[in-house]
Amino acid sequence: MRIYDPHIHMTSRTTDDYARMYSAGVRAVTEPAFWLGQPRTNVGSFCDYFDSLLGWERFRAAQYGIKHHCTIALNPKEANDPRCVEVLELLPRYLAKDGVVAVGEVGFDSMTDDEEKVFARQLELAGEHDLPVLVHTPHRDKAAGTRRTLELVAASGLPPERVLVDHLNETTVAMVADSGCWMGFSVYPDTKMDEHRMVRILADRGLERMIVNSAADWGHSDPLKTVATGRAMLEHGFTAADVDRVLWQNPVDFYGQSGRLLLDDDTTATGPTATFEGNSVLRGQRPSGQED
Amino acid sequence: MNTMIDHAAPHLDDAARARLAELVEELSAQPSKISGVFPAVGRTVARGPSDPADPDGLRTPRLEDEARAVLLQAVAAAWRSEPDRFATELAALYRFGDADEKRGVLRALPTLNIGTSGLPIVADALRTNDLRLIAAAMGPYAAEHLDGDSWRQGVLKCLFVGVPLEAVADLHRRTDAELARMVADYAAERGAAGRSVPSDAWLVLNHGDAGAEKEN
Numbered sequence: 001m002r003i004y005d006p007h008i009h010m011t012s013r014t015t016d017d018y019a020r021m022y023s024a025g026v027r028a029v030t031e032p033a034f035w036l037g038q039p040r041t042n043v044g045s046f047c048d049y050f051d052s053l054l055g056w057e058r059f060r061a062a063q064y065g066i067k068h069h070c071t072i073a074l075n076p077k078e079a080n081d082p083r084c085v086e087v088l089e090l091l092p093r094y095l096a097k098d099g100v101v102a103v104g105e106v107g108f109d110s111m112t113d114d115e116e117k118v119f120a121r122q123l124e125l126a127g128e129h130d131l132p133v134l135v136h137t138p139h140r141d142k143a144a145g146t147r148r149t150l151e152l153v154a155a156s157g158l159p160p161e162r163v164l165v166d167h168l169n170e171t172t173v174a175m176v177a178d179s180g181c182w183m184g185f186s187v188y189p190d191t192k193m194d195e196h197r198m199v200r201i202l203a204d205r206g207l208e209r210m211i212v213n214s215a216a217d218w219g220h221s222d223p224l225k226t227v228a229t230g231r232a233m234l235e236h237g238f239t240a241a242d243v244d245r246v247l248w249q250n251p252v253d254f255y256g257q258s259g260r261l262l263l264d265d266d267t268t269a270t271g272p273t274a275t276f277e278g279n280s281v282l283r284g285q286r287p288s289g290q291e292d
Numbered sequence: 293m294n295t296m297i298d299h300a301a302p303h304l305d306d307a308a309r310a311r312l313a314e315l316v317e318e319l320s321a322q323p324s325k326i327s328g329v330f331p332a333v334g335r336t337v338a339r340g341p342s343d344p345a346d347p348d349g350l351r352t353p354r355l356e357d358e359a360r361a362v363l364l365q366a367v368a369a370a371w372r373s374e375p376d377r378f379a380t381e382l383a384a385l386y387r388f389g390d391a392d393e394k395r396g397v398l399r400a401l402p403t404l405n406i407g408t409s410g411l412p413i414v415a416d417a418l419r420t421n422d423l424r425l426i427a428a429a430m431g432p433y434a435a436e437h438l439d440g441d442s443w444r445q446g447v448l449k450c451l452f453v454g455v456p457l458e459a460v461a462d463l464h465r466r467t468d469a470e471l472a473r474m475v476a477d478y479a480a481e482r483g484a485a486g487r488s489v490p491s492d493a494w495l496v497l498n499h500g501d502a503g504a505e506k507e508n
Contacts, residue, residue, distance in 0.1 A: 047388065054390045093388045096331040260335070 001025040001230050002244060006251035007032055007134070007166060007186065007213035008223060010057055010068065011049075017216075017223045018064035024227045028067040028263060030255060031057060032105045032134055035077045037218050046074070046087040050094050058099065067262050069255065071104035071134050072097075079118035080110070088121060095129040099262055101255040102126075104134025105166070108145040111138065116152070123156035132162040132257045134184075137172065146172045150179045164211060164254055169193055173201060177209075182254050186215035187225040195225065195232040203236065207245050211254060296365060300403060301358035303342035312337050312359050316366040323370040323381075326363060330385050331393055333359050350427040351458050353399050357428075360396030361403055368404050379409050386413050391422055398428035408437050418446050426450060427459040435462035444471045447496065448478060457492040467499045 003026045010018070010031050021029075031053055033046075040046060053070040061068035072094045078084040094100060103126040106119050126133045135153070138145035146165065153163050160180030167186050168176060176183050185201070186192045192215075202210060216223040230243045255261055297309055297316070304312065315336065319326055329336075338355040341347045349357060364382070371378040382404070386397040398417055401410040410433060417429035430446050438446065447460055448471075457463055475496040479489045 051388075051390070090388070093327055093331065093384075096328045097390055098331070098334055098392070 001227065001240075001247065002027055003226050003230065003247045004028040004030075004251040005214055005223070005226050006030050006164075006211050006255065007184065007215050009034060009215070009217035010061060011036075011052065012218035013216060013223060015060070015064065018061060018066060021223055022064050022066055024224055025230075026066060026223075026226065028069070028251075028261075029061065030069045030071060030101055030134075030251070032071040032102075032136075033073055034075045034105050034136075034217070039081065040078060041081075041083050043084065043087045043090065046084065047090065054094075054097060054099060069099050069101045069260075069262060071102040072100050073104050073106045073122050073134075074118055075105050076107050076109040076115050076119070076136055076138075079115045080112055085114075085118065088118065088125075091122070091125055092129070095125060095131060098260060100131070101258040101260050102132040102134045102164070103129070104164075105136040106133060107136040107149055108138045109136075111141065111145055111148065116148075119149075120152055120156065123152065123158060126162070127156070127158055130258075132164065132254060133158065135163060135165045135181075137165060137167045139167075142167075142169070143172055147175060150175060150181070153179070153181065161209075162257055166211075166213070167192060167215070170197065170201065173205065177205060182209045182211055182250075184211040184213060186213055187229050188215065189220055189222050189225070195229040198229050199232045199236045199238075202233065202238070202246065207242060207250070209250070210246055211250055212246055297362055300362045300365060301355075303353075303355055303358060304338055308338040308355070308359070312362055315363060319363060319366045320370050323367045323378075326367045326381060326385065330360060330363060330396070331389070333363070333396070334392065348424055348427075349395065350423060350455060354395075356392060357396050357399040360393070361400035364397070364400045365403055368406075375406075379406065382406070382410070383413070386416070391424055395424050395428045398425065398433075399431060401433035402431065402436070411437060414438060415442070418442070418449060421453060423453055423455050426453060427455045430455070430460045432461040435460075435466060440468070440470075444468075444474060447471060448474055451475065451478065451490050451493055454490070457495050463495060464499075467496050469499070472496055472499045 005026055008029050008031060010029060033050060033053060050072055058068040072091060074084065074087050095103065103122050106122045108115050123133060135149055137149060149165060153160065164182040164184050165176045166184030168183055169192065173183055185198055187195050187198055198212060212226060212229050214223050214225040215221065226247055230247050233243050297312055301312065315329055319329060334356045337359040340355050341349060342355055343352045346352045368378050382397065386394055389397060397413060414429045414434050417425040420426065426449060430450060434443060434446060443466060450457060450460060475493050479493055482489050
């Protein structure tokens, strides 16, 4: 099973997770910029975080044979804090970089006016930088938030096939399917979706524009939920090719629209001591104090 | 313009040169666009080692380093009458750069006629543990402008983290007895711990009469 986890916050995970993910078949990930649990209080905190997504985390993933990409944005939660909004001015520098495969996570948290302004501006930035968009849908009042999200996407003029609307469930999938946007599902241990509900949605609606992620982060979550979904698909009667379509090809097709995927060499046979000769974009910082 | 490209980017093929020439033209008209053009150079112009034996670009500039140097020279020329503006943007390109972009700035420093104003960039790179940045920081700009203490610490750090001393510009000219002493002490410490000494340490240890001085 070959897996691309299209939404996972590896910054919050350990190297043990990387090792387990690799051995279960995960060969590539996208890490969206998001909230860190502890609120940021200034723009510099965002810049250091973005630098870390592009540098240290890419290197750490590479040590375990996993290609790491990221999305960059001001997240919906912190879009309400006037001390953070100025980061919008700096986003263009980051959106020009290699390995940045979308603008995200953008969207709504509490559906405030400030969130909507920041969301709309970042949809414009996606157009200006020729990048797809990853949209977070709110935990509270999800259906209304998803509906308003789709209105803003339509108003932005972005082609719907360049927009992935994430964290969907049975109650929100239909309107996103009708919009032409990609449909993302975060499979969690307890909340959001589980792998069996996920399989039922795939059985009902087919595999087109369907994206499954673990959204694993610093909370109760499981970086192997993509794998669990693949197994549940096989048990249900889906073929190995179907699993590959959902867990590899679909995310590659969606993020590939950026032209910035880092999958240009093989995705096998590396390990903690591997080197990455001849492929500059995969080479992040070296471990500190490395002597021998 | 083509002379500049020939001089600063000798390893680019014709197609890459043509793309680079277009970007130079664009930046000459609108130098502020460098903030978006500079990060994208690996995708828009070229990427890869100029010497296959040096894939990380520790001893030699990579193709994207050569292209980035040309773009910075074009922006410096366009902002000739506003050197502060250029210095501010150069610092921002480094600050917001990923490791490849930072290395591009470091490699371009000696070509930009900025006097000593690039030294904070060199100092930042030497604080990292990133071999690519340390190697690029110890190039001709550091050889010309870095003070003795910082330069010696830079050479020692190269040995410590594994940057080949071939990456250090003007090593022979700037090596002095103090550096030889520091490297001798480092070698002694390694020996005491039963560890090997990088073979290129001898490039410094053989300097002048350092060995004799230690005997006294």
